[in-house]
Amino acid sequence: MAEVVAPNQPSGDWQGKYYHVDQVLETPGPRTSDAFAAGDQVKGFLRNQSKILVIGAGGLGCEILANLALMGFKDIHVIDMDTIDISNLNRQFLFRPKDVGKPKATVAAEFVMQRVPGVTVTPYYGKIQDKDDDYYMQFNIVVCGLDSVEARRWINATLVNLVDESNPDSLKPLIDGGTEGFKGQARVIFPGVTSCYECSLDMLNKPVAFPICTIANTPRLPEHCIEWASVLEWPRVHGSKKLDTDDPEHITWLYNIASTRAQEFKIEGVTWALTQGVVKNIIPAIASTNAIIAASCCNEAFKLATQCAPYLNNYFMFIGTEGIYSYTFEHQRRPECPVCGGETIDVQIGKEWTLEKLMEWLLEKQDIQIKKPSLSTDGKPLYYQGPPQLEEATRPNLEKLLSDLVPNEGEISVTSTSLPFTLTLRVTYT
Amino acid sequence: MIQIWNMKKKDSAAAKKKPKIGAAQIRVQKDLTELDLPSTMKTVFADPADLLNFSLVITPDEGMYVGGAFNFSFTIGPNYPHEPPKVKCTQKIYHPNVDLEGNVCLNILREDWKPVLNLNSVMVGLQYLFLEPNAEDPLNKEAAEDLRKNREYFISNVKSSLRGGAIRGVTYDRVQVK
Numbered sequence: 358m359a360e361v362v363a364p365n366q367p368s369g370d371w372q373g374k375y376y377h378v379d380q381v382l383e384t385p386g387p388r389t390s391d392a393f394a395a396g397d398q399v400k401g402f403l404r405n406q407s408k409i410l411v412i413g414a415g416g417l418g419c420e421i422l423a424n425l426a427l428m429g430f431k432d433i434h435v436i437d438m439d440t441i442d443i444s445n446l447n448r449q450f451l452f453r454p455k456d457v458g459k460p461k462a463t464v465a466a467e468f469v470m471q472r473v474p475g476v477t478v479t480p481y482y483g484k485i486q487d488k489d490d491d492y493y494m495q496f497n498i499v500v501c502g503l504d505s506v507e508a509r510r511w512i513n514a515t516l517v518n519l520v521d522e523s524n525p526d527s528l529k530p531l532i533d534g535g536t537e538g539f540k541g542q543a544r545v546i547f548p549g550v551t552s553c554y555e556c557s558l559d560m561l562n563k564p565v566a567f568p569i570c571t572i573a574n575t576p577r578l579p580e581h582c583i584e585w586a587s588v589l590e591w592p593r594v595h596g597s598k599k600l601d602t603d604d605p606e607h608i609t610w611l612y613n614i615a616s617t618r619a620q621e622f623k624i625e626g627v628t629w630a631l632t633q634g635v636v637k638n639i640i641p642a643i644a645s646t647n648a649i650i651a652a653s654c655c656n657e658a659f660k661l662a663t664q665c666a667p668y669l670n671n672y673f674m675f676i677g678t679e680g681i682y683s684y685t686f687e688h689q690r691r692p693e694c695p696v697c698g699g700e701t702i703d704v705q706i707g708k709e710w711t712l713e714k715l716m717e718w719l720l721e722k723q724d725i726q727i728k729k730p731s732l733s734t735d736g737k738p739l740y741y742q743g744p745p746q747l748e749e750a751t752r753p754n755l756e757k758l759l760s761d762l763v764p765n766e767g768e769i770s771v772t773s774t775s776l777p778f779t780l781t782l783r784v785t786y787t
Numbered sequence: 788m789i790q791i792w793n794m795k796k797k798d799s800a801a802a803k804k805k806p807k808i809g810a811a812q813i814r815v816q817k818d819l820t821e822l823d824l825p826s827t828m829k830t831v832f833a834d835p836a837d838l839l840n841f842s843l844v845i846t847p848d849e850g851m852y853v854g855g856a857f858n859f860s861f862t863i864g865p866n867y868p869h870e871p872p873k874v875k876c877t878q879k880i881y882h883p884n885v886d887l888e889g890n891v892c893l894n895i896l897r898e899d900w901k902p903v904l905n906l907n908s909v910m911v912g913l914q915y916l917f918l919e920p921n922a923e924d925p926l927n928k929e930a931a932e933d934l935r936k937n938r939e940y941f942i943s944n945v946k947s948s949l950r951g952g953a954i955r956g957v958t959y960d961r962v963q964v965k
């Protein structure tokens with residue numbers, strides 16, 4: 358009888374554990390890059406050296422974590438700020454009823470470690486914004502499975518900012534997956550090199566919004582009644598008290614108001630869950646779409662880490678609403694992108710320069726052709742051309758020494774009607 | 788692990804460090820400092836360092852609302868311009884497209900918002916509401932009815948409301964400036 362190798366060796370590996378994955382790592386194929394180091398080297402990097410960060414441990418995140426662990430990534434970190442809700446259990450398969458209320462990141466990490474011996478998953482229960490550049494610097498690849506535009510914009514901008522000309526390791530590939538119902542996309546972003554998340558912001562489906570007069574006068578759908586409760590009735594009744602869409606009592610209040618309204622107009626279909634869905638702008642999540650998109654993200658992570666096959670360049674779109682449709686294309690960078698576009702100029706400045714002198718210097722620069730520039734530093738105004746009140750408020754700065762307004766190696770954001778993008782000045786005092 | 792650095796070197800004008808401030812903030816700086824408003828509109832900043840919260844005063848120089856000064860609050864969220872600015876009228880005014888709580892029915896503030904639009908487009912859109920109030924998209928149904936049924940009567944109601952008069956039991960804010 359064949360001897361079974363115990364899976365609980367220190368490495369967590371047993372013979373043949375990676376038999377299938379090794380088929381693609383042991384020999385170069387016709388399309389592998391010249392840099393592909395078949396055999397122990399690439400396996401060693403994947404299993405013992407690479408460190409990968411997964412952002413989001415929800416519908417996509419559960420799939421991504423499981424895939425990465427099974428493919429042989431062994432040092433995985435995961436961040437998620439949410440706790441498990443009973444409604445997550447239909448698709449977020451790392452969670453069980455006993456886990457409801459616990460942090461997603463922690464439970465997902467424990468589950469994966471138990472299921473896949475030898476893998477370390479380090480959870481962080483909190484916001485991505487809690488972590489600094491040093492934290493993000495430690496990873497080779499970042500994979501995002503998020504449903505929030507705001508969080509994605511943040512991580513995208515952070516990784517673009519992280520790129521340091523003098524340090525090749527500062528360029529962290531970002532793999533971003535997203536799904537909405539039967540639709541989804543996966544993309545590979547090399548911050549500062551290829552089109553970034555911000556570059557493609559206008560491709561997003563915008564949140565559904567109904568005309569406010571329809572909501573007020575001629576509601577026909579349950580959604581109209583719910584929007585009436587949240588957009589019009591909440592502020593009317595509660596004044597400046599903010600609606601907290603995470604507070605069940607607030608949702609219940611809206612639900613009651615919306616139900617009354619629906620009865621009045623003989624509209625059916627207002628439920629508590631729909632109320633929550635509409636105000637939180639929840640798009641139904643389909644487990645299979647998540648699986649497809651997560652698989653595509655993890656394929657890309659695997660290919661970037663091993664170079665065993667060409668990677669996605671750079672946008673994969675999946676539409677499963679009517680049959681199966683997918684399309685892959687190269688999304689172009691936008692030169693005017695506020696995150697990865699624009700230009701940066703290093704400026705050497707004498708200690709005696711005033712802000713006005715800098716402005717004159719800018720206007721004289723032939724290669725920029727700037728007209729009426731407005732300047733700020735670190736989000737604070739330096740000089741604004743308008744509106745009149747702001748021009749007046751910032752005018753006194755013109756006479757001030759620049760060194761009193763901007764620290765050494767500080768940055769100034771310049772916008773102008775003649776520039777479609779933002780110009781950044783990095784100042785050093787001589 | 789893939790080396791993208793060589794690819795990047797070819798494109799050295801690319802990736803330069805950006806200031807660590809939000810994309811929304813820079814976009815608002817661009818929108819606001821490049822506003823091109825007629826003399827009938829003026830922005831007011833309670834805190835000139837805070838570009839995300841301010842108000843707009845519209846003083847129409849023609850049309851039925853001439854003589855009034857109308858105040859709107861603007862709140863810009865971190866997802867601007869993906870999401871539109873939040874705009875409310877801070878006074879109780881008699882207008883078919885503005886309700887008594889200050890909600891405004893303007894398509895580009897909700898269903899027709901696009902990131903290529905800017906604050907200037909929103910402000911011009913608001914001013915247009917005072918030149919051409921629209922009875923088809925009512926938020927104040929009585930005012931819309933009045934406009935639809937009897938334009939002269941509606942205009943006299945507008946004049947009275949500007950002076951702080953009451954119409955059908957609703958007392959409007961006095962917004963007359965001349």
Ligand SMILES: [Zn+2]
Nearest residue numbers: 553556694697
């Ligand atoms: Zn970009």
